[in-house]
Amino acid sequence: MDRRRINGPTEESFVPVFDESPDAWKAADGRKGRGLLDIRPIFLQPGLISQANGSAYIETQKTKIACAVYGPRQSKNTSYSDMGRLNVEVKFTPFSCPRRRAPLRDAEDRSLAVAIHQALASSVRLELLPKSTIDVFITIIECDGLESCVAAGSIAASTALADAGIELFGLVVSCAASLIENQVWLDPTQEEEAVSGGTLVLSCLPALNKITNIWHTGQMSAMDVIRCTEACQQKIEADIHSVVAQALLESAKI
């Protein structure tokens, strides 16, 4: 036996077991387990990462995201700036998606970071923090649909910012919607996104009636965009905002 190398299994090996065959589900079959305008249940917990100034963990079935906020702390670059800086960094864990995510060689995380930065930037009172930096680190532990990851990531990041005691104009809440067979499907999963014509993420400050960001991929007519935004907006106001508020109030109560 070769002791200098890592040897494979000596005798037997097993055929890998896959979760489900990927092409079993079709859009025509309808949605599994929920209505078109229903979202997956949200679990949101602020303050799980003790070494960070603020943190939040969000889980919506197979989407799991942890977010840590460090700061406001002194900017490392020496140039003076009147406004604070908001850095957003998104990382996928290698095992987050069905196909392995290679760290560093991945370009997806940067585009997600830009989208989440856009969603958050106008909610943070950066004018109060000269020379300072706020670092937001988002780790996607499990990903079920990129757009819903952006939505869940923005919610987690905003909760973490509030948990860190950073001054905000309001909480950022976001929701994703896909257009599938000319119908609006809220909070699409990976396989639903794959069959959709276009997907949209709406981020807003429900408390102030302000939209911070709309991120749109795929093809949609103007009317469909409006339908999607309205569906997202209703869901945000009716449900998601109160989930975030509840989570924060409970953590502030202790």
Next chain:
Amino acid sequence: MISFTPFSTLHEAEHEVYNDDEAMDIDDDVQVSKITLPGETITSSQAYMRGHGTYVDNELVIASVAGTIERVNKLVTVRAVSTKYNPEVGDLVVGRITEVQPRRWKVDANSRQDAVLMLSSVNLPGGVQRRKLESDELQMRTFFEEGDLLVAEVQAFFADGAMSLHTRSLKYGKLRNGQLVVIPPILVRRLKSHFTTLPCGVDLILGLNGYIWVSKHVQENEQEGEEGFDAETIYSNRNDPIDESTRSAISRVTNIIRALAAHFVPLTDTLLLEAYEWTVENDIDAKSLLSEDISDALVASIAGGT
């Protein structure tokens, strides 16, 4: 096309939201603690003044942090549970050197910006009041190095809001013979003296920035003298010999502080002493203080006693 309906009050059932001034007038003396969220309307800006943690939009005072609403007369503030330290002149802080720069050190003091310790505001070896020399500038690392802990007082603020520290007192300077605990700054109250000695042979320095230094007790007469004090000892990086019982007392006190901070109990020296006695009475060692049920019992017993 897209019209947002006004922000509905989400938690009317469990906490009522202030509507203009009717809810504010409940009782002037009683502090009603209400929890609020960023973006939530607190009251009208015509009747009340906005304080920290709030901003005004459309003649309404709106919260900008998640925390408890506090009111002093007409001033409404929102206090977040965990925030960075807000320095004031005269505060005692414990900090850590992060950088050595020309004629100054940068100090991390749990604030929004790094604090500055000028070479001219430390005690230089060899004399009470002596001018700094070029040689002092060249050997700044012999006084404080990156990573060193120190206790200092906030002397002034720079134009950009960064704080300037000074250590021109015998009580201030480099820290050794102990352990640092970090707790939310909100839990450290302003006390008559932030240097306390517990009877168990432990000295405490309660930094207002939430950094607490727990160390071996030093006798008054053994402290380094004012006249011609010796730079070797004051800027030394070596710990004195610390015996077993002092070590366990130090770790017991640090774990008590951690347990109290986890339950958001504001620290005072009497409370710490009471907690220490409780652990000795119940024969609890330092390690088991970190377990949840014992720290719960500790908090329950001292909260019941006071």
